[in-house]
Amino acid sequence: MKKILVFVMMLTALMAGAQEKAQYRVTYDCDAQYGAQRKVYRWHLDIAQKSAVFYSPNNRGREKVLDEVVNENDVASVMVRLRSIKNEFPNPNPLEVLVEAAGEGRYTYLNDISSNKMWYEEKLPQMSWEMTGRDTIVCGYACLQAKARVYGRDWTVWFAPEIPLSYGPYVLGGLPGLILDAEDADGLFHFTAVGLEQDPADAAVELARKGEAVKCTRKKYMALREKANGQSFNEKLRELGTGNIKVVRVVSEDGKDIDLNESRPKQNYLDLE
Amino acid sequence: MKRLAIVLFLLFSAVLSFAQEPLSGIVVDDAGKALAGANVMAYGPDGKVLSFAVTGADGTFQLKKTAGLERITASFMGFKTVSIPAGQFKDGQQIRMEAGGFQLKEVAVTAERIKESGDTLTYSVGGFKQAQDRSIADVIGKMPGLEVKASGAIEYQGKPINKFYIEGMDLMGSQYALASENLSADKVKEVQVLENHQAIKSLRDVSFSEQAAINLVLKDEAKSTWSGLADLGGGYGKEWLYDNRLMGMQFNKRFQTLMLYKNNNTGKDIGAEVVDLTDLTGYRMENGLLDMISLSGPEFERERYTFNSSHLLAGNWLLKTGPDSQLRLQASGLLDREHQQSCSRTTYLTVAGMPVVVEDWDVTGRRREVKGEVEYTLNSAKTYLNSRTKVYADWNASSGVMNLDGNATDLMVRPWKRSVSEDLSMSHTTKDGHIWRLFSSTGYTWLPGQLLTLDGKQETLDLGLFSTRNYASVSHRIGKWMFSGKLGMDARRQQINDHLWSLLMPYAEPALQREFGSHKLDGLLRISYQRRQYDQNVQQGFCFEPTVRWNWKFSPTSSMLVYYRLSASPIQGTKVVDAPVYTSYRSQYVGTGIPDVQLSHTVSGTYSFRNPVYGLFFSINPVFTRSKGNLLYANTIDSGIYVQQASGQTYDANTYLLDGRISKSFSWCRMVIGLSGSALRSDYSYLSAGKVVDARTAGYTVSLDYSLRPARWMTVEGGSLLEMTRRSVEGAAMAGVNDWEHRMQLNFLPAKKWMISLHNELYHSSEKNFGVNWFCDASVSYKADRWELSLAGCNLVGTSQYERVHISSAVQSYTLTYLRPREIVVRFCLDL
Structure with missing residues (x-):
């Protein structure tokens, strides 16, 4: 029994060690049309030494409150809390992406299909970025424009060579600088960086609630998603x-x-x- | 076959790799350990990126070799960037990077200043509020896309809002300025704009609205509890000054109230806060022929030239009687005394010989107004019922003395008004999808006016104006089509002294609405029979009035609307009356006595663009109106009396209007900039010595407004306005005037809770002899959590007069207005 306990403790320590603390936080607003209505979604990209996680802070906040509410006994106060949740955490989105350092070239994708949480791990897609030679300023940083096709969508992004971080919103990355603005050719998704922060407080680079999700492959996930759509x-x-x-x-x-x-x-x- | 393909592929790859000759290398840290994920870039002339690579797990990279290579850089988080000239770089080179802090230039997250969720835009008050803002209207004015007009009316993308909600409830009705101008911005968390807002729940996918509504989301501490404000202000200028306010309010889920008492003699117009701003469908009190004597003042803040003594008592109560129903009560009383002094020289452009009249005014206006409103609303998913009863009475009067061309004349006018009205609106959606609607709006306005004329006679102008509008309609949706049929009956009766004008108008109105993709098209045709009568003179006939509207949302950020309407409006009895009636002490009006109808075509459009992520809003609204059958008046001056007599001749007038606004918020310095412009051109005719003269007036305005916080201890707010007026007669240009206005408020925050404000206004004109008018106000204030003490000095420069030339279609006037002197006011404001 003791051995098991020691093993569990070691495992926990190892797991804790696997989590990195974010050194940088990029906040993006994404003007997006997932369904019938166009909405603005707020996203965080927390970047550590070897990995980065992209998530919706409003979704994490909302789920946390829902957890608290579940444990409440007073129905009236639960109702009040539930009503205010929509205003408090507008436009939550369950998508989370954990990208390993560019050298590793893998990412973990976590999302809901209907009300089921699913996750899969996959090699980062090949992004053949083409420089257009155009430049602009985003958030006070000089940025260069690049274009590439990623998973069937044509993306135009602006990245800042001044910030040597090869990440960006969603799985976009692999450029010699942080992506501060990204828009797809159909005009359905437009990410714009609205904030940059160094050493954000209490930010572990990890997927929230991955333990509650069911593992699958990307192929399986896509098939299930298509069926539910x-x-x-x-x-x-x-x-x-x-x-x-x-x-x-x-x-x-x-x-x-x-x-x-x-x-x-x-x-x-x-x-x- | 397969083998051949492989061989060919290998051959081709070899040739290709030979041709490209990649540059390779390895990036290591100062201890020689490979760095994975480092960025390597190859730059050409002018800093152009030729190629780039990210190092693999072993720290190696391969760069495409391109002509014009000037330097290679390697960068990595936590290390200093290394730059190697192309000549010094050898293939396979090791790039050693030295650890060094990479410091990110932080960009503060601009709280989600504007959030979008479908048709709702949510503006964070904290994201737009500046240190100098007190009321929520001050902050709304800084939100891109929104504008607060001088009247207190709020516009979104150039269109007035149709509802003003507080916590989702319509406490204020159409008199929302009372809340927006008095509710502290500190109590409001968010301002929501509900685009294309249809207030009637059961009509939400049926009847389309172009207007937006506003909803204030309060902070938790402002909800479910009594709160209030008490402001006490006193000072001295030419006389002792006072400026006080007492307000109590509560916003519960079942009950809301806002009660207020205000008084001042500092020039602030508090009567404007209880003016109806949104009610467009219900009964509107009718205007008579008499007005209070209002001396045309300069275009700047009324506070600068109004000598008043005003008291306002107002109360609003809302009780939720059920989940979907509510009862609302609103009452207000206004006492206002205003002393005006002015000197004017008016040139009558449409009178033969263009006579000039010189007037010296010394007038006191007294307003005594009471009004009340009771409204019951049931607004459920299927049924809507709204009943609103309104009463109004005033005992307004102006009196004084004026010197007309050197002769003293007593002045007195009592344009009293009393009104009572009832609006009833019902709608119900049946199980089979039919939407039934009933509407009735009936009201009576009585205007027992009295007037002292130039020849010393007391004229009585007794007007009784009755109006009723009623209809029943049914609509049904079949697929993407919506069919409706409406049957209605409008009637009006206007009694002007002993004369009677009446209108009877039954009508039928079939309508069709179709949605396809992002287009919405609707059209209707009103077929009416109009019977108009003035005394014994009867005119009757059928009128056909079509309306077409096309709305196209052609991208998520852009939409446009095109609208056309032909209207046949009966000329009101007050315009038809053919017995001479005095409209001011020396103006007389004589109509034709013919109860005619006036046709007008209106074509208008709207293009609006909004991108909340960038905080960018743009709208442009062109309008063209062609009105036929406008009366031509023969204008004469007889023994000092200006007589405007309808000649029986008519003319067609064209009006072109284009206005637009672009506004943008920036995260830099929390800046918001707005640029507005408008162009108005009217082509019209007038009679001069029996001859029809064609004329044109044109007015152009351009204005810029801005607000920013360049440093933590300073905020700036201001704007500039250029107004150009042009007039031409028979193609020959007449005198034109350009007026400029600039204002800038600088606020300094030298220490926590302290603020010093400097407010400057500058007016100048193309009329050279007017010079430059400059006003400067300053204040210092200390604001604690619950109270604020301030000392303000107004008109520190002490400018005491203002001169201006104004050109309209009929007159050119020079006015001299006396201004408020230098004044000092101390205010203590307490948050209760």
Whole structure:
């Protein structure tokens, strides 16, 4: 038993050692159209010596509050808290990406499909950046423009050679400087750096709640995502396994009836293939 | 085949690699350990990047060799950047990097100053508030895309807002300036703009709105508890001054209230805070023919030339009677005494010989107004019911003495007004998707006016104006089409002394709406039968009034709207009346006595662009109006009385208007800049000595406003405005005037809680003999958490007069206005 305990302690220590503390934090705002509505999502990119994690701070904040709420006994206060959550953490997004140092060339992707958390590990895609020779200033840094196709989307990015960090939003990176602005050719996603911070407090470079997620491959993930995209509420409910419960009516936030059989608008994603 | 392909591939790769001859090397730290992930860049002339590479796990890299290579650099987080001239770099070279702190130039995250979520933009108050801002209106004025007009009206992308909510509830109704001008910015967390806001829940996907609404999200400490403000101010100028305010409020989930008492004699116009700003569909009080004597003042802040003594008591209460219903009560009383002194010289451009009248005014205006409003609203997912009853009464009067061309004349006008109205609006969506609507708006305005004329007679002008508008409609959606049918009946009755004008107008209005992709197209045709009568004179006939509207959201950030309408508006009884009526002590009006109708075509457009991430907003609104059947008036001056008599002849007028605004917020120095411009051209005609003369007036304005915080201890806010007025008659250009206005407020924060403010205003004009008018105010204040003490000096320069030339379509006037003297005021403000 003691041996097991020692082993567990060693393992914990090892795991703790694997986490790096972020040295830099880049805050991006992304004007994006995932669904029918266009929204602005706030993202953080926390960069450490060997890795970087890209996540939605509002999603992490929201999930933390939801955890607290679950343990509350007072229903009234829970309701109040739930109502305010939307304003407190606007436009959360469950996507998180952990990129190993460029030399390692791997990343871990964590996201939700319907309400299931999934993760996979994959080699970073080949990004053949082409310099256009154009320059601009973003956040006070001189930036150069480069273009590349990543997972089927054509990205135009501005990177700052002054900041020798080969990272960027999502999996974009591999350039000799930090990517401060990135836009896809279809105009669906536009990331812009709005803040740069050195030594952010209490920021471990890790994926939040990876332990709760199911591991799969990228191929499997893409297949599941494709299946869920555009699903009607009825299909979603069937998948949730509501079994013999008959759902009579579903209403939207503003009290409008939702047709359970109507297929939902297809979502856009950062990767196409 | 496969083998051949492999051989060919190998051959080709070999040739290719031979041709490119890559440069390779290894990057190591000062201890000789390979650095993975280091950036290596090859630069050409003018700093152009020729190629780059990121080192692998073993620290090695390969760079494409290109002509023009000048230097190679290696950089890595935590190490000093190494730069090697191309001539010194050898293939396979080891680049040794020395550890050295890489310091990031930090960029403070601009809190999500503007967040977008679908049709809602959320502006963070903290992100835009500057040290000098007190009310929430001060901060809203600094938010790109939003503008606070001088009247207190708030506009989003050039269009007035249609609702002003506090915590999602409509406490203020259309008199929202009372809240926006008095609610402290410290109590508000966020300002939300709800674009294309349809207040009626059941019509949200049915009836499209171009206007936005505003919702104030309060800080937690301002909610569910009584809070208030008490301001006490006193000072001295020419006389003792006072400026006080007492406000109490509560914002609960079930109950909201805002009560206020204000008084001052410092020139501030508090009556404007209880003016209706949004109510466009309900009954609007009608205007009579008499007005208070208002001496045209200069274009700058009223506070500079108004000698007033004002008291305002106002209360607003809102009670949630159910999850979807509410009862709202609003009442206010205003007492205002205003003393005006001015000297004017007016040239009547449309009167033969262009006579000049010189007037010296000394007038006191007294306003005594009370108004009240009770509103019940049920706004559920299927049903909407709104009933609003409004009452208003005033005992306003102006009196004084004026010297007309050297002769003293007593002045008195009592343009009293009383009004009562009821608006009722209902809508219900049935199970089969039919939307039924009922609307009724009925009101009566009584104007028992009195006037002392130039010849010493007391005229009575008794107007009784009744109006009712009613309709019932049903709409149904089939696929992407929405069909509606409306049947309505409008009636008006206007009694002007002993004369009677009336209108009866039943109408039918089929409408069609279609959505395809990002386009929304709707059109309607009003077919009405109009019966107009003035005394015994009757005119009747059918009118066809089409309206077409096309909205296209062609990108996530841009949208446009094109609108056309042909309207047939009956000329109001107050314009038709053919018995001479005095409209001021020496102006008389005589209409045609013909109850005619006036046609006008309006084409307007809107293009708006907004990118909240960049804080960039842009809108442009062109409008063209062609109105037919405008009356031509013969203008004469008879024994000092200016008579405007309708001749029976008419003319067509064209008006072109273009206005636009671009505003942008920057994270640098928290700067916000706005640039607005407008151009207005009117082509019209007038009668001069019996002859029709074609004329044109044009007005152009350009204005710039800005606000920034260049240092932690300083903020700057200001703007400039150029107004150009041009007039031409029969193609010949007449005198034009250019007026300039500049203002700048500098605020210094020398120590925590202290602020010193300097406010400068500068006015100059192309009229050379007017010189330059400069005003300077200064204040020093100490602001603790719950109270603030300030000492302010106004008009420190002591400018006491202002001169100006104003050109309109009919007159050119020179005015001299007396200004408020140098004044000192001490204020103590307490947050209760």
